[in-house]
Amino acid sequence: MSTQQFTRGPAMRDVAAAAGVSAQTVSRVLNEHPNVQDSTRRRVLAVVEELGYRRNNTARALVTGRSRTLGVLTLATNNYSRSSLALGIELGARETGYTVNSVTSSLSADALTDAVSRLVNQGVDGIIIAAPLQEAAEKVRRITARIPTVNTDGSSSMGDRLVGVDQDVAAVVATRHLLELGHKTVWHVAGPADWSDAASRLNSWRRTLQEAGCEVPPELHGDWSPESGYRNGLILGRMPEATAILVASDEMAFGVLRALNELGRRVPQDVSVVGIDDIDLAAYSNPPLTTIRQSFEDTGRRAVQRLVSQIAHPEEATAPDLVAPTLVIRGSTAPPPPGK
Missing domain, CATH: 3.40.50.2300 (Response regulator)
Structure with missing residues (x-):
């Protein structure tokens, strides 16, 4: 099978001629039609690869409506x-x-x-x-x-x-984990108020505390960035009563961890921190971050x-x-x- 030279891109008829089949057969192969012999399918696909044929999606859309x-x-x-x-x-x-x-x-x-x-x-x-x-x-x-x-x-x-x-489950599981460790309540660094996921986590955190008969502290808000987590961490780190913090994203949690370290608050001896996401860096923070995994x-x-x-x-x-x-x-x- 010899390679042909084209002054234009190869067309379906060129593939058909090189493979020794009809243009209709080429079309069936490219559209994964079941009624094509395996040997024919392999031969057509080999020619498609050799010639560098690319389907005309515009024309295909006109025919199929997609x-x-x-x-x-x-x-x-x-x-x-x-x-x-x-x-x-x-x-x-x-x-x-x-x-x-x-x-x-x-x-x-x-x-x-x-x-x-x-x-x-x-x-x-x-x-x-x-x-x-x-x-x-x-x-x-x-x-x-x-x-x-x-x-x-x-x-x-x-x-x-x-x-x-399910973001409702994410916040519930994280909050319960901290309460089951013995913390009297859980503080929350929430995401932006105009994000649906952040709002769901916030509501579920609040509801979980209420159902457990715990005091619901005022939430703080970040913008998903480590910088916003750091700023909120500087606030919470100066509050001795804040022993458990749920952070609405791992990236914000990294900022919280840095702020707590700068203030001399040990994690987890003095303050426990949970993130949400389980991004790749979570396992390598100091200390490694407890978090809610979502792919x-x-x-x-x-x-x-x-x-x-x-x-x-x-x-x-x-x-x-x-x-x-x-x-x-x-x-x-x-x-x-x-x-x-």
Whole structure:
């Protein structure tokens, strides 16, 4: 089989001629049609590889009504969880034969609705919303009413489209762990108030303390950054009664740990700290961080799987796909000091 030279990109008919089959057979192979002999399939795919043939997705979309493209709405941030989620989506899309078209947005309602509208107008087959919606949720739901959509950030108004980790369970498990160690109450460094996941964790932390008959301290808020955790850690570290702290993300927890160390508060001898996420660095902090594990990459893959299923079977009813996180106990938690 000799390599042919083309002044243009090779077309399907060129693949067919080189493989000694019809263009229809090439099309069947590329569309994974079952009624093709294995030997023929291998020969066609070998020619496709040799010639560097690339499918014309625009023409394919005109024929099938699908672009084989998934739209993804994310925030413009370098936050670890966003990067890991995006990787999971990219890998999941590749595994299912889709490409990804991503747009970023700020948290304003106008910016979010504009970003979703742009994805719809670009003709994507479905949309993954990996950004907190809050005030924009109802507008976004109306815009995406006729296109398969998955939400990974816990908007209650898009409950039937949710794919993610049960944030209610995350906060409950973390808070109970600290109470079971003997701490009288648990302080909380929450995430931004306009994030659905942060709000869910905050409400569950408060409810768990109330159900246990514990005093509910005033919460503090950060912006997911280590810097905001550090600032809040400087406040809590000056409070002798604060012996247990639940931090809404590992990255903020690292900042809390540094602040406590600078103030001479030992972890876990004086103060216990629990994070949420279990990012790779959590096992290597000083001390290693007790945290709630949730796999963002797995969430991204599951979001793609749910979306592709919706695209193939739009008539099927869906339910929220939430998995329970797990507690990973390391060196940052222990019983309170004597007398506390």
